[in-house]
Amino acid sequence: MNKPALYLSASSTISHQPTFGNPGFSAALGPVETSSVLISPDYKAYIDAGLLRRMSKILRMSVACAKDCIARAGIEQPDAIVVGTGLGCLQDTEKFLNTSLTVEGLLPPTSFIQSTHNTMAGQISLSIGNHGYNMTHTQNTLSFEHALFDASMLLREGDRHVLVGAADEHIDMLEDIAARLEFKAAAPLTSGASFFVLSSENGGNANAELTDIYTVGGTENRQEEIDAFLDRNGLQAGDIDLALYAGAPVQGAVRNLDYLSLIGVYPTASAFALHYAVDVLGANRDVRNVLICNALRKSNLGLTLLKAVEA
Amino acid sequence: MGVCITGIGVVSAIGMSVEENLNALCEGRTGIEPLRYLQGTKASLAGEVKASNDDLRKALNVGTEYVSRTSLLGLQAAREAWGDNKRSGVIRTGIISATSVGGMDRSEVFYKDYLAQNNPDYKLLTTHDSGSTTERIAKELGITGYINTLSTACSSGVNAIMLGARLILQGTLDRVLVGGSDALSGFTIDGFRSLMIYDDQWCRPFDESRAGLNLGEGAGFLLLEGEKSLELTGNTPICNVSGWANAADAYHQTASSPDGKGATLAIENAIRRAGIGLNQISYVNAHGTGTKNNDHSESVALQNVFGDRIPPFSSTKAFTGHTLAAAGAIEAVFSVLAIQNNLIFPNLNYNMPIVGTGLVPATQLGTDLEVNAVLSNSFGFGGNNSSLVLTKYE
Numbered sequence: 001m002n003k004p005a006l007y008l009s010a011s012s013t014i015s016h017q018p019t020f021g022n023p024g025f026s027a028a029l030g031p032v033e034t035s036s037v038l039i040s041p042d043y044k045a046y047i048d049a050g051l052l053r054r055m056s057k058i059l060r061m062s063v064a065c066a067k068d069c070i071a072r073a074g075i076e077q078p079d080a081i082v083v084g085t086g087l088g089c090l091q092d093t094e095k096f097l098n099t100s101l102t103v104e105g106l107l108p109p110t111s112f113i114q115s116t117h118n119t120m121a122g123q124i125s126l127s128i129g130n131h132g133y134n135m136t137h138t139q140n141t142l143s144f145e146h147a148l149f150d151a152s153m154l155l156r157e158g159d160r161h162v163l164v165g166a167a168d169e170h171i172d173m174l175e176d177i178a179a180r181l182e183f184k185a186a187a188p189l190t191s192g193a194s195f196f197v198l199s200s201e202n203g204g205n206a207n208a209e210l211t212d213i214y215t216v217g218g219t220e221n222r223q224e225e226i227d228a229f230l231d232r233n234g235l236q237a238g239d240i241d242l243a244l245y246a247g248a249p250v251q252g253a254v255r256n257l258d259y260l261s262l263i264g265v266y267p268t269a270s271a272f273a274l275h276y277a278v279d280v281l282g283a284n285r286d287v288r289n290v291l292i293c294n295a296l297r298k299s300n301l302g303l304t305l306l307k308a309v310e311a
Numbered sequence: 312m313g314v315c316i317t318g319i320g321v322v323s324a325i326g327m328s329v330e331e332n333l334n335a336l337c338e339g340r341t342g343i344e345p346l347r348y349l350q351g352t353k354a355s356l357a358g359e360v361k362a363s364n365d366d367l368r369k370a371l372n373v374g375t376e377y378v379s380r381t382s383l384l385g386l387q388a389a390r391e392a393w394g395d396n397k398r399s400g401v402i403r404t405g406i407i408s409a410t411s412v413g414g415m416d417r418s419e420v421f422y423k424d425y426l427a428q429n430n431p432d433y434k435l436l437t438t439h440d441s442g443s444t445t446e447r448i449a450k451e452l453g454i455t456g457y458i459n460t461l462s463t464a465c466s467s468g469v470n471a472i473m474l475g476a477r478l479i480l481q482g483t484l485d486r487v488l489v490g491g492s493d494a495l496s497g498f499t500i501d502g503f504r505s506l507m508i509y510d511d512q513w514c515r516p517f518d519e520s521r522a523g524l525n526l527g528e529g530a531g532f533l534l535l536e537g538e539k540s541l542e543l544t545g546n547t548p549i550c551n552v553s554g555w556a557n558a559a560d561a562y563h564q565t566a567s568s569p570d571g572k573g574a575t576l577a578i579e580n581a582i583r584r585a586g587i588g589l590n591q592i593s594y595v596n597a598h599g600t601g602t603k604n605n606d607h608s609e610s611v612a613l614q615n616v617f618g619d620r621i622p623p624f625s626s627t628k629a630f631t632g633h634t635l636a637a638a639g640a641i642e643a644v645f646s647v648l649a650i651q652n653n654l655i656f657p658n659l660n661y662n663m664p665i666v667g668t669g670l671v672p673a674t675q676l677g678t679d680l681e682v683n684a685v686l687s688n689s690f691g692f693g694g695n696n697s698s699l700v701l702t703k704y705e
Contacts, residue, residue, distance in 0.1 A: 081559070087439075087440055098422075100498060100502075101419075101497075108505065109505035109506045112505050113506070113564055113565050116464045117441065117462035118691070118692065121463070121693060122564055122692065125694060126561050126563070126564065126694065130561055131572065131576060132558065133557045134693070134694075135461065135474075135557065136461065136462050138441045138442055138460050139458065139460050140443065150474070153483075156481065157481075177433060180433040181433055217449065218446070218449060218454070219455060
């Protein structure tokens with residue numbers, strides 16, 4: 001099938017780094033510190049105070065990023081909302097699990113209501129009054145890539161602007177679980193949300209084009225998959241000016257950068273890598289092609305290819 | 312030719328296979344009973360699958376104990392839908408499952424011990440995340456490549472079928488196993504009880520006296536194939552997946568809008584996508600959970616779309632209980648059975664029409680109508696509304 005160009009018209013990230021409302025952040029970004037905390041914007045500027053009080057971290061991050069993104073893209077409404085999350089609403093899930101096991105009698109329902117994986121996408125549709133396609137993908141470390149792929153299909157089916165993003169939240173219990181399961185994280189465990197407006201046309205505000213996206217689960221041949229993916233796109237490893245990777249570097253790329261060292265570890269950290277790539281492509285004219293190679297979980301591979309917007 | 316269904320599989324409170332489910336549907340026999348296997352919950356009635364985890368593991372030949380009931384149920388239905396099909400290097404094959412709570416049935420066992428500091432088994436948590444339930448099913452079936460999980464609460468199952476159909480039409484996949492699976496858990500039982508929509512009596516969809524839902528568990532899977540795959544497998548199509556739509560209600564996080572806005576959009580768009588007239592829908596398998604809110608809102612949506620010419624409709628949730636993310640997939644399998652056998656399934660426990668809408672569901676097994684096209688609805692938390700149109704293969 002003929003693949004028309006897809007444009008990233010807006011990007012927004014809330015994380016442990018100064019990424020929110022800070023275009024050009026990629027130039028000065030250092031490694032994320034173990035002692036770092038989530039850098040929250042003034043959420044009241046994005047979310048009604050009554051709603052905000054009941055919202056967990058992942059909901060606040062997601063709704064604020066979504067609204068920021070829509071404003072930056074200069075659109076009234078996206079045609080669809082697509083979200084990826086690896087572990088969903090952990091804070092509310094743990095809270096309700098705890099309540100249901102410790103409280104007798106009538107239980108408060110709020111944390112149950114907000115424990116479902118699609119609470120982010122639902123709350124975004126509610127907060128902007130959107131009646132379009134509303135989807136939530138949850139496939140471990142590839143949750144964001146699956147959401148992005150769905151968004152690109154929607155644009156090929158005729159949508160003009162799709163709000164697509166991902167979020168995962170850290171809870172204290174994860175540290176204990178990671179230690180007990182001997183999960184050796186490459187960087188501190190963190191929280192993060194990144195949202196984008198993906199468009200079928202460039203309204204003059206796009207910094208990057210999404211060239212291709214590919215996911216494979218249960219893979220044993222990472223290198224073969226990467227080679228075949230680049231080949232399908234008429235590229236060789238040497239054409240990749242910047243490879244943003246989790247897991248192992250991309251052999252032959254001009255420059256490799258471990259994005260987990262910048263943002264920390266959460267299942268949808270590759271969504272941050274996309275924002276980072278868009279930021280670099282907007283600021284640095286020497287970078288033409290960027291490959292995001294997500295092998296945070298070894299058997300799952302996500303490949304996202306971007307290029308600079310033709311002048 | 313479009314997207315064809317060539318295999319179906321289902322496990323629910325009314326049976327471990329397609330045949331057992333069909334028999335119970337025809338005999339009007341519910342599977343909602345007092346819980347036998349899941350202990351320590353406050354539910355007096357639920358649609359439990361009549362097999363323990365050990366039974367399921369043995370039957371499915373799954374060695375490890377670190378597997379969620381959600382995965383086991385999913386695997387049971389997926390294997391039946393997959394049948395004797397072979398893996399292929401040429402046919403691009405994927406799997407999409409839907410689940411709302413993933414491995415919560417194992418996580419809550421862990422968490423109870425964790426709170427009591429009673430030597431909790433952390434390894435149980437490796438089956439918690441929803442994606443891992445699908446990865447487990449894929450691994451057992453030997454499927455690699457496109458493996459994905461959707462989680463949009465109670466509409467998830469229909470969304471998995473919709474996504475699979477789109478992937479085939481866009482040429483990304485040649486065939487795809489699509490479905491949904493959810494196990495009963497204390498977490499969800501307590502959750503719906505906290506919302507005060509869990510009925511301690513048998514649920515009564517579309518009845519004026521309805522007072523809530525009974526939860527259920529199970530899984531449904533369908534094998535979808537496009538033209539290229541069919542040429543290579545030689546499988547016989549049973550039905551077509553002809554129409555689908557998802558729309559956001561954008562009214563409330565859990566409640567459906569009184570004007571049925573999101574549901575109306577989903578139904579209208581799915582029928583439009585199928586390219587058939589309203590009068591060509593032979594049967595509607597409704598979401599019909601038995602809650603005050605859903606059944607009223609869904610009735611209004613049906614009236615919005617069909618006016619006073621609403622096709623025969625029923626909810627099969629009084630047979631299976633509400634199986635959450637599996638519901639849309641299980642009911643899609645039931646819809647295929649309706650088309651295959653020219654049947655309209657009865658809506659159990661119905662007595663009096665809802666005041667204000669006055670709709671009367673089918674209450675007897677219908678055998679005298681030709682069933683060519685079925686509309687199946689699934690609506691979830693977050694105002695997530697999905698509809699599917701299945702049609703007889705031609």
